[in-house]
Amino acid sequence: MVMGRPRSFDTDKALDEAMEVFWRHGYDGASIAMLTKAMGIKPPSLYAAFGSKEGLLKAALDRYAQRRSEHMRFVLAGATARDVAERFLGSIAESHTDPANPPGCLLVQGGLACGAGSENIPFELATRRAQTETELRERFLQAKQIGDLPAEADPASLARFLSTVASGMGVLASSGADREALREVARVSLQAFTGSRSP
Amino acid sequence: MVMGRPRSFDTDKALDEAMEVFWRHGYDGASIAMLTKAMGIKPPSLYAAFGSKEGLLKAALDRYAQRRSEHMRFVLAGATARDVAERFLGSIAESHTDPANPPGCLLVQGGLACGAGSENIPFELATRRAQTETELRERFLQAKQIGDLPAEADPASLARFLSTVASGMGVLASSGADREALREVARVSLQAFTGSRSP
DNA sequence: TGACTTATCTACCACTCGATACAAAAGTTG
DNA sequence: CAACTTTTGTATCGAGTGGTAGATAAGTCA
Secondary structure (H helix, E strand, O other), rough: OOOOOOOOHHHHHHHHHHHHHHHHEEEEEEHHHHOOOOHHOOOOHHHHHOOOOOOOOHHHHHHHHHHHHHHHHHOOOOOOHHHHHHHHHHHHHHHHOOOOOOOHHHHOOOOOOOOOOHHHHHHHHHHHHHHHHHHHHHHHHHHHHOOOOOOOOOOHHHHHHHHHHHHHHHHHOOOOOOOHHHHHHHHOOOOOOHHOOOO | OOOOOOOOOHHHHHHHHHHHHHHHHHHOOOHHHHHHHHHHOOOHHHHHHOOOOHHHEEEHHHHHHHHHHHHHHHHHHHOHHHHHHHHHHHHHHHOOOOOOOOOHHHHHHOOOOOOOOOOOOHHHHHHHHHHHHHHHHHHHHHHHOOOOOOOOHHHHHHHHHHHHHHHHHHHHHHHOHHHHHHHHHHHHHHHHHHHOEEE
């Protein structure tokens, strides 16, 4: 079999650049011109590799999920439900204010509302946000069965609460809030788990 | 003085339609064609009345703030800090799932990230979101002085927490969550105030 | 080397974007 | 009525949109 001319750019490297553009400008706000410039390639190369603008976003989202899955492995390894919650919100506070990335969360910044022809983008992002909530819910369900969470606790509610706070922290970070501000939000949020007031 | 030809459309009515378009599609996703069609006017009328697309958004945001100010008056009139928090999150759960409007919050949906030429839109929305947080903070400061909140409580943190949860609820609602889901998030969030676990 | 396959580049497609020039229309004021 | 002022609709502006056709370059395999 013949191989043909090899690709002259690093797909993952290009995806990282595209991810940053989507992150900073949203799906609608990211033009092909911006993306190709950041990726260091021309439009035909982009379309040959990713099919369409939407295909490029999905590839970038896959890469984003891959990154975050490492964090989530650490989060879900917390000893108790309270530990898991603390690790989760802590990692969100860190990652959403990581100077190596645009502020906030790609799954929120990417586009909650889009224009004509991009109607399925918000759904795509929502589906991926829901993934994290599911992981937390299953972890809390397990904690409840073990007895780590009281019988009256609702794993689904707790997971949705944490996921919602994480989205809110994404919005907060996108407007320039610093890491300490997000940490404070995390601290207050954790009182829903501890049942004690802040010191 | 001469009056000239009178405007043939109702400005507030047109603003309500424009608000809905911005709400549903975001600033970048809302085209002039979509806006003028929804408003029932032609581009020259839009530009004569509002100056620019950004001017139209600001006018719509003013009208949005006007609507919400009534809710906030009720919220801030709560007897205790806990009452205020409960009223706040409750009103958010209602308004963000009001079938009369697009789901979520205009100040979040409107645009967290925008394209070239719209860089100041996210800042504009963030400024208006911060307004609500300030109102809550001042109300909690007052509660602390009265002794309604303990001396160790941090009004700024509590206000930021509630504001963040509200933004998160906006994201949640935008992805199709129903009113009951938002109410549950509110219920869990309130435990940060009560210091008791959920039943 | 030369056939074959794939990637890349230049140039461009039809279309939509936000915004406007211009003239006709509709009202007030003398 | 006529003079004046502002709004309205048509028609369009230049720039930018996502996406692609066709030629050329760069590699592998015989």
